[in-house]
Amino acid sequence: MASKNISATLDQLIQNLRAAHGENLLSIVLYGSAAAGDSVESRSDHNLLIALVRITTRDLHAAHSAMREWEKLGQPIPVYFTVAELQDAADVFPIEFHQMEKARRVLYGRDPFEFVKISPANLRHQTEYELRTKLIQLRRLYIPASASLVRLSALLSDSLVSFAALFRSVLILKGEEPPVAKEDSVRAAVRAFGLDRTVFERIFELRGGRGAALTQAEADSLFETYMAQIERVIEAVDRIEAS
Numbered sequence: 001m002a003s004k005n006i007s008a009t010l011d012q013l014i015q016n017l018r019a020a021h022g023e024n025l026l027s028i029v030l031y032g033s034a035a036a037g038d039s040v041e042s043r044s045d046h047n048l049l050i051a052l053v054r055i056t057t058r059d060l061h062a063a064h065s066a067m068r069e070w071e072k073l074g075q076p077i078p079v080y081f082t083v084a085e086l087q088d089a090a091d092v093f094p095i096e097f098h099q100m101e102k103a104r105r106v107l108y109g110r111d112p113f114e115f116v117k118i119s120p121a122n123l124r125h126q127t128e129y130e131l132r133t134k135l136i137q138l139r140r141l142y143i144p145a146s147a148s149l150v151r152l153s154a155l156l157s158d159s160l161v162s163f164a165a166l167f168r169s170v171l172i173l174k175g176e177e178p179p180v181a182k183e184d185s186v187r188a189a190v191r192a193f194g195l196d197r198t199v200f201e202r203i204f205e206l207r208g209g210r211g212a213a214l215t216q217a218e219a220d221s222l223f224e225t226y227m228a229q230i231e232r233v234i235e236a237v238d239r240i241e242a243s
Contacts (some may be wrong), residue, residue: 027108029113051082090119101118165185174192
């Protein structure tokens, strides 16, 4: 029932946005897990990118009423770009744009990524930055989470989703075409960098509600090995030279 509600509300949102923006609207794009068929019902967002010719406060205000029902379903507010901005911002958002490019569905208008060019050098720089930032954050979050098995299991599950997205960029830097699905991307990175497969498979079991529950000692051990695997990926990216 939830997926039917999302689908119907998305169709209505498209019509509402077309009415709100008129000829200023160039594209509506669904991107991420929902576009890739890799979403988890009730947990995954339906991410939208709206491309306009121009963006003013009047244009943004016009979208307010159009998105009312969309917000009630807990879905995120779409991101707004002009087509010119998409082309100019590829150097600072190479990861995000590449992910959109590989997992997207144009719901209305033309494909705004048709002329977006992504630099390997910019991709390598942002990939290492994001990996290091998320590892530092992971260490910080472990401190309060370590007191609770539930919180620690959730941190393992939720954090791997973020790292899985970055692993796609790591695979590109290594010269491989990354899978779109999260689990497939992780498995491909495991093969490419000789990582410990059992660590990531166990975390995906937790995320999917499969397998036996962890004890506190098992969760602590899994987390330590997990961080070590992330560190190995960062070291590999640091050695990559991209032009």
